[in-house]
Amino acid sequence: MTMSLDGAVADPERFATVFDAHYEEIRRYVGRRLDIDIAEDLAAETFLIAFRRRGSFDAAKGTIRAWLYGIATHLIGRHRRAELRRYRALARSASPAADDGHDQRVVDRVAAGVTVQKLSAALAGLSRGERDVVLLVAYGELTYEEVAAALDVAYGTVASRLSRARTKLRDALGVEV
């Protein structure tokens, strides 16, 4: 047992510290991509899978965060249609509720023409791989290296997906993202 959470991953008794440190952000990440009832299940499943597979976690390949985000993203992939439905619904709706709690910066964005509706439509227009890398960076604030580790793809793949996604988003929104 060490104070590093790498050690906690391997130790079943200390895996609780991994849960305490990361559950909320993983739940939030999934909950921004899928409806909350599905997201609650997937966030829980992410940690159950992580707990069962804790012996296979390799700190040399990436951080615990990246590993957890990777598991969560893989699970989200099984609900790709639900995610697209969600974006399309957001794109259609006037959805004042969707803007509740947002701050002045969002109002500024809305004034600049980038709304939840337009952005949702633009996200729906990305491929699954492109959307994964974009949202891991946007919501999880993962570095490119972490995204590569999370998705088990090459660094160059992450860079090229981001580049393509950025072009598509710019074309759809009319602004650089």
Next chain:
Amino acid sequence: MKEFQLIDEVMPDAPPADQARVMAVRARMLSDGRRHRLPAWSRVALTAAAVSVVLVGGFIAAPLLGGPGTQTATALGPAAVLEAAADRLAARPPGTGAWWRRELVQVLRSKAMYGFTVEQRVEEVLWVNREGEQRTERGDVSAKPLTPADEQVWKDSGSPKLCEPSDDCQIGRFYFSPVDQVKPVANLPTDPEALKAELLKHFPVSGKENKEAWLWAVANWLLLNTESTPGTRAALYRMLADLPSARVTDGVTDPDGRTGVALMYGGPNALGQIVIDRDSGDLLALQDEQVPANGLDDVGTFNSYVVKQLGWTDEAPGSD
């Protein structure tokens, strides 16, 4: 501006988590590790777990739940385990003998330069007699890389000294707010509410201390460094379990591999643990984890006072 900040700012956020549900998920995950026989996760099981979390007077009772085919009949929630252990401890007589003796090993694990983890250990015996006279015997500190992997990194780094030469391998003690006015501790109440009220009489009025954090620290001191009676110790467990910010978790292990039910206080970056024997209610260890907020797989320290023996005895200092 961070990358894709626009997406983060414009897209709707997830609704806040229901803490009862989070605790149920946590309990379910950990219980899966203890049983190895749970079926795959299902929405039905999650719903059952969420419904079954009961908050009773600050205790978080999160039963170990399973689906069909699992063994749940005898599983007790952590709060119930602690309650039963406290009952057994409280039923024990205070003990006889001229001296109260507490033997522990302090274990400090920290990441050294070059990235390997060092474990330092030191034995300490505290003696207190009926008149309140105290003596402390402290052994030499040993230090070694924690695991074979740490040892390899240590060797690869040229086998540097494991302690700073300037401190001669000494490790610091954590001092738990002694409150001299509460003495004699043998007369402290054995009812948790009465005990809390008695202790809070000494809460510093002028300071800006957090009342819960103060009670936690005073309880740590009373449990580790004083001859408080079994009844008072059991009341301390119950008092702490009742603190809104404290929680009870089963299956917490000390550095010697002994597992018990634990009172926990703090967050993921600074977590205090009082590990208690499930059967006897004996104090197994007081532990403190410090994890830096930024890199959770980075540097941190873990300090544990592993209690070997504690109680009144016919032995006297220097006689062993």
